[in-house]
Amino acid sequence: MFRQRMNADEAKELFLNAFAPLSDTEKLPIEDCDCRIIAENITAGMDVPHYRRAAMDGFAVRAGDTLGAGANSPVILKLAQSIENGTCVRVHTGSPIPEGADAVVMLEDADLRDDKVEIFSQLHPGKNVGETGEDIRKGEVILKEGHRLRPCDIAVLAALGIRDIPVFRKPLVVVIPTGEELVSRDNPVLGEGEVYETNGLMAALYIRKWGGASRLLDIVKDDPEKIKDAIFSNLDADMIITSGGTSVGKRDYVPGVIGSLGDLLIHGVGISPGKPTALGIINGKPVVCMPGYPVAGIMALFFFAKAALRKLGHIQDEEDRKVRAVLSGKIPGRTGYKTFARVKLEKCEAIPLATSGAGILSSVSKADGFVIIPENVEGYDKGEEVEVVLIE
């Protein structure tokens, strides 16, 4: 029998509080840091720009020299290499403003004849001039610890001439598929009672998608010693995911093994599908035991393993993509369970897919997302607007 089934949110909180984020960092070239998490505040070592620059193609001038200039009353300045009384200097967008100049006349407002420039517009000081540090000031904290880097952030680092930065190490997750009936895809033909391993592969791919590194082990048979060995020889990993063997049958050894090697925190949670999920800690490392039934396994992965990975890896921003849609049919909840109902999206409509059968893997592949029905809600009716969490 299960230990008492635990409410899903309580289970998640208990589990997440039982381990700490990783503290190890690594220094990487900025071009390899998309989606990585910065491990310390980054301070600008220089001003950007580090010189006064022209914001337009045109002529650098002393604003005072353009006093009274207008469309019909141009001021005439001499084109030169430096600013003196009554001279101006040709500049391009981004080029330095010569000393003494404090404004740039746009090309459109000027007319060059030989070495004389007619200026048809009166400028105030600072016009079309980008001041030193107008983009980034030296000493400013430009990116904070914990920020997940985007290409536009990496461009800011590049603007400062930064070549590598410290980021948190990617959590390494070992994935251990267990089950007497499982065979590898190396076998071209299945015997009766055999099925191809899918949960472990899927877990390993989701872990990578979510920002972790994964190590997928070979299939382990339903033998407590072999399961123990597999875990034991992979304790260099930061997190352990097992699949299968979590129920209460004769061959369900996984929770017992977790308990013998560490602390089995939870066995049996109020998610549907996914009740036979087990959660534990070994050597301070989180362990998620996915039920073998594929849909139940996916839900354990989405609800617990993703959250654990994100905590380990300091990944803070909300990642689930959601859309709102109107239900084209009723979806029932299950009292006491957080129910994950698979739906297909068509335009703004969410079409419920068969929710029975935690063994029906294809129902997830046919789904675009799921609607979460809380523990105390009987279900949602046709026509109700619901939030759909997209399946990544």
Next chain:
Amino acid sequence: MFRQRMNADEAKELFLNAFAPLSDTEKLPIEDCDCRIIAENITAGMDVPHYRRAAMDGFAVRAGDTLGAGANSPVILKLAQSIENGTCVRVHTGSPIPEGADAVVMLEDADLRDDKVEIFSQLHPGKNVGETGEDIRKGEVILKEGHRLRPCDIAVLAALGIRDIPVFRKPLVVVIPTGEELVSRDNPVLGEGEVYETNGLMAALYIRKWGGASRLLDIVKDDPEKIKDAIFSNLDADMIITSGGTSVGKRDYVPGVIGSLGDLLIHGVGISPGKPTALGIINGKPVVCMPGYPVAGIMALFFFAKAALRKLGHIQDEEDRKVRAVLSGKIPGRTGYKTFARVKLEKCEAIPLATSGAGILSSVSKADGFVIIPENVEGYDKGEEVEVVLIE
């Protein structure tokens, strides 16, 4: 001067209609196919499961033999290796149902004493039995051409024993940064008038994030022959992105070069920032010329290059992540322009960031997303609810 400035949506349509998606495919191991686009319909070559399986741990029986069984009136069957008159067979979840049996009694509804099993529940035929093909039927199309693979789809492929599948080739995009003032980050110190190259790096990283492959070239100086050479020697790519030199100044050679090598479709579009964007076709391949000003360049990338990449790569599903938020301040639009106003999100509030200064790269890094103000809207007021497109 610009050719007549073109409306943003018209420009996008004209541009996207001027080239075709890639037709090349490649066959890859399924474990390498997360986020890849399937290049043909995939049909199931077998039933899943390919045998009748137990959906529970328990005893396989003939349902007829349990007639009249109840909590206080058990039926007694003999435990055996096959189904005969009055026998039952031990089964585990997922194991084959022996011939002759048509239901499975759950462990909880049975009591094993020596070789006799007391059964406390009357079953109907099919109870706790997973029929052959209940998950996937042989011959069924399980994934359609054009679908973007997720780990759960890859699990379905694995369940069918499929080891590799045809996917569309990733579009290869060459990124060519141009500009007299640009220097590489290999230079530890900048002279006056020099800035580090950032736009090309950023474009290359976004292309990878969006599902393409990118090749970032060294900086090309503002010299039409050199720009021509750079494009010419990279025509093996599927798409060309240039950065810089798109305005109407003396050193802005890029649009002219595009026109000389192919067809300059558009120069000057109604997006703000981003007006000096140019779009063209060379050898049937799309060319996006990003303005050199970083924020203008990003907007050209987001609005045109992303759409072009997605068309080339058959990437159909909507990718922009959006949230709704309430503006904490006014944001002005610009008549005739689709305006991209950068905002920072705090809880459900969108805080406008300085929208002036297409040169202020850090304003993008400080932003969580942007609000798009249509051409015919003056702006949005404080307190209005708006849609924020998150910056990836």
